[in-house]
Amino acid sequence: MIIGALEMGGTKMVCAVGDENGNIYDKITVPTTNPKETFKEVIGYFTGKGICALGIGSFGPIDTNKGSKTYGYITSTPKEGWTDCNVVGTFMEALNVPIGFDTDVNAALLGEVYYGGAIGLQNVAYYTIGTGIGAGIMCGGRLLCGVSHTEAGHVLVRRYPGDTYAGKCPFHKDCFEGMASGPAIHERWGAPADELSDRNEVWETEAFYIAQCLVNLILIASPQRIILGGGVMHQMQLFPLIRQQVKEMMTGYVKYKESDDIDTFIVPSQLNDEQGIKGALRLALDAL
């Protein structure tokens, strides 16, 4: 079975072909410019490859409600040129195969659940912490979704004591993404994350924001495992700091077997940044 997988990001698109076991046979990257140019290149890549379905994990917000007139669209994104962009319709017309469509973070979550660090688990959260912050959440084996997909990267947070940084989110200023994304770290400390690795205060601050959002998620959705990916999470010194702060903030209130062993409860992705594209394979399978 040859399956198409597309990870739509704000700066680049990853196009791949693979199979139902999560193997990726071929992969290219296309820069994200405007929909017309970018989709032309992406469609060119998949044309003639014999794919039986295409799975798309996309930046958002997107419309994943199949009953909606704008199902398959990117909706109110601040990214210029991409507002009200009909993603599913465009690929359906060009490739004539079933299309699976969900957020980039739900795709990454599925990658972890089917091929990565959460195989067999029914209750899992995946966060990406990089240029933006987002989360995919699975409860009882189903992706958490109300009227719309989760936007857990924009939750309101309490400030780290003494942190006077204004925040980087164009919508909420000092929400989670506004305080803890890669660009927020860069602006607050005057250098990109990977040049700040030895600055302890940077990572204490960062861990504080991440930990409180994990604590709130644990209280709401009690996952068996939380997987953290994205560029900022390549700073491995963050993990012990986050685990320590989660334990302190929980104060023992909610306890369950899986959360007791904090080192296997809060973990890095093990899929080398392929969680999103592997998850897109799964979205394609679900569409078949």
Next chain:
Amino acid sequence: MIIGALEMGGTKMVCAVGDENGNIYDKITVPTTNPKETFKEVIGYFTGKGICALGIGSFGPIDTNKGSKTYGYITSTPKEGWTDCNVVGTFMEALNVPIGFDTDVNAALLGEVYYGGAIGLQNVAYYTIGTGIGAGIMCGGRLLCGVSHTEAGHVLVRRYPGDTYAGKCPFHKDCFEGMASGPAIHERWGAPADELSDRNEVWETEAFYIAQCLVNLILIASPQRIILGGGVMHQMQLFPLIRQQVKEMMTGYVKYKESDDIDTFIVPSQLNDEQGIKGALRLALDAL
């Protein structure tokens, strides 16, 4: 069909018999003392009434995982005498009928979904804001539940500017419940909520804490309706303040049809504090 319904609260137990249409035929209240005494009275009430099932909505934390050894127990409650209390086992033995068991707030949510202000909706949140704070959340027609039930009353919150109150939660001090429960209002302002109705600063502060938690829930679970119950929410002047602050905090980021009309989106319970006991009827039906 005669159904038993039991709402287990920290100060009182409501025992009732009703039917599958949400009608309550008879209802009594029993004070919550210790399990032995209290259960004896409750069992006495239901004995001989011919109930075909019993639904129980309980204070918590409780174990709702049917695969667990302690399924049906109240677990780590701070309430003296009630830790590790086998609720389902006790009633099963005494009454010999199927028992439905969930949190008091999930019961209230079901009451609203089947008989109250959210009939026919698939994505709904119910908060009780009173002596404690708790939430029941339904996504895609299913109660949100991971390894354990939600504990959304204890999420960490940002402080209202200038609010120096330490917080009332025995576990987290200044979490949502710690800052916004009835006892927190009483301690912060020196009088119970119902004596403070005309003090605007009290309700601006209270609305700030409630609104931010609703905003975070909207971001995570995008409900079609949010119903607010509990003693504090009898202060109806809170509703316009909460609605206004939710709109301001969202800054238009997440938008969907149901959230646009804020007056029908965030609403009081219409079940006159019977949402919990009516929902318990539903828990009994689900157990049949």
